Amino acid sequence: MKKRDILILVAVVVIALAMILITRPNLIQNIFAPSPTPTAAPVDLPDDTTEPTVSPSADPGQEPSRAPGEEKAAPTLPPAKAYMKIIANATQYPPVPLLMEEDITIKRDDGNENVIHLTPDGFHMVSSTCADQICIQQGEVTLENRDMRVLAGFVICIPNDLQLELLSPEEAQREWQRWVNPDGE
Amino acid sequence: MANKTKQQQRIYEMVLMAVLLAVALILGLIESMIPVAPSIPGVKMGLGNVVLLFALYALGIPQALLLMVMKVLLSGAIFGNPMMIAYSFAGGALSMIGMILLKKIPGVSILGVSMVGAVLHNVGQMALFMIIMQDEKLFLLYTPVLMLVGLITGLLTGVAARLVLKHMKIPTTARK
Numbered sequence: 001m002k003k004r005d006i007l008i009l010v011a012v013v014v015i016a017l018a019m020i021l022i023t024r025p026n027l028i029q030n031i032f033a034p035s036p037t038p039t040a041a042p043v044d045l046p047d048d049t050t051e052p053t054v055s056p057s058a059d060p061g062q063e064p065s066r067a068p069g070e071e072k073a074a075p076t077l078p079p080a081k082a083y084m085k086i087i088a089n090a091t092q093y094p095p096v097p098l099l100m101e102e103d104i105t106i107k108r109d110d111g112n113e114n115v116i117h118l119t120p121d122g123f124h125m126v127s128s129t130c131a132d133q134i135c136i137q138q139g140e141v142t143l144e145n146r147d148m149r150v151l152a153g154f155v156i157c158i159p160n161d162l163q164l165e166l167l168s169p170e171e172a173q174r175e176w177q178r179w180v181n182p183d184g185e
Numbered sequence: 186m187a188n189k190t191k192q193q194q195r196i197y198e199m200v201l202m203a204v205l206l207a208v209a210l211i212l213g214l215i216e217s218m219i220p221v222a223p224s225i226p227g228v229k230m231g232l233g234n235v236v237l238l239f240a241l242y243a244l245g246i247p248q249a250l251l252l253m254v255m256k257v258l259l260s261g262a263i264f265g266n267p268m269m270i271a272y273s274f275a276g277g278a279l280s281m282i283g284m285i286l287l288k289k290i291p292g293v294s295i296l297g298v299s300m301v302g303a304v305l306h307n308v309g310q311m312a313l314f315m316i317i318m319q320d321e322k323l324f325l326l327y328t329p330v331l332m333l334v335g336l337i338t339g340l341l342t343g344v345a346a347r348l349v350l351k352h353m354k355i356p357t358t359a360r361k
Contacts, residue, residue: 005297016329
């Protein structure tokens with residue numbers, strides 16, 4: 001191992017650490033003084049207990065069917081502690097509020113499917129038809145553990161072309177604006 | 186007599202390239218059967234880089250490039266699908282270019298070249314992912330992790346390649 005090699009090694013480590021710290025703002029806080037994030041205002045849980053399925057052929061321009069109020073004026077994002085953003089088959093969908101504990105199934109046209117368990121705090125992959133099952137090993141993502149995970153707020157299943165991202169209310173609101181107001185960015 | 190030696194040399198080199206290609210493919214198969222990192226997608230040991238490094242240092246730049254292209258095409262044809270070929274090629278091409286350039290810098294040993302090769306391979310694959318998916322968020326979040334992993338795997342494959350180069354002497358056509 002020569003001097004220039006060590007120089008290269010240090011350079012790559014510095015760049016990598018810089019990228020990690022920039023994209024995970026809470027990581028430093030959580031390492032030195034882990035503290036629970038302040039809980040959001042209590043949410044009224046609807047007593048709808050059906051298991052909705054999200055099919056990738058759904059029109060991405062529509063609002064999620066559980067959003068209350070379809071007025072033309074300005075559809076609002078239902079309040080929740082956390083939201084899930086789905087990107088399936090390279091198609092983005094509006095953020096989904098995590099209001100209650102349930103399992104949803106996302107099916108692909110070729111028969112593969114992923115089952116995700118949602119809770120008001122976050123979600124994790126329960127089962128998948130993919131070959132490597134890495135998506136299940138990624139475990140649960142919550143707003144608290146998001147910056148400590150390798151994939152941060154994401155749970156992804158590459159073989160089934162599925163990306164799920166956990167969003168905080170502020171991030172979800174920003175994302176929502178892009179759907180409601182696509183031209184007025 | 187000189188022509189015959191040259192012809193023998195070329196035949197030898199062709200056979201050696203074929204053997205190296207076969208070894209690279211087998212190594213790719215073996216490393217896909219050993220789970221390296223449980224919850225981190227896309228992490229491979231990169232054993233194929235040992236073969237590419239050997240070719241780069243013992244045979245030369247054109248041979249190493251050819252080996253990389255053949256390995257990508259064949260392993261994609263045998264084990265994978267067109268998408269995998271695209272990603273392998275993105276990673277392999279960036280990695281190979283980086284290794285070729287870095288090798289020219291005096292004072293950089295095979296370990297440094299190997300580390301940069303592994304890191305660039307991962308970065309290249311993630312870059313293609315970002316371009317295809319139009320999503321820079323996952324790239325920014327995940328690439329640094331892959332870079333750090335690449336340093337480790339690059340170090341190990343560099344050590345292995347150095348050992349092979351030391352103990353396997355072949356008549357070489359590479360320029361120093």
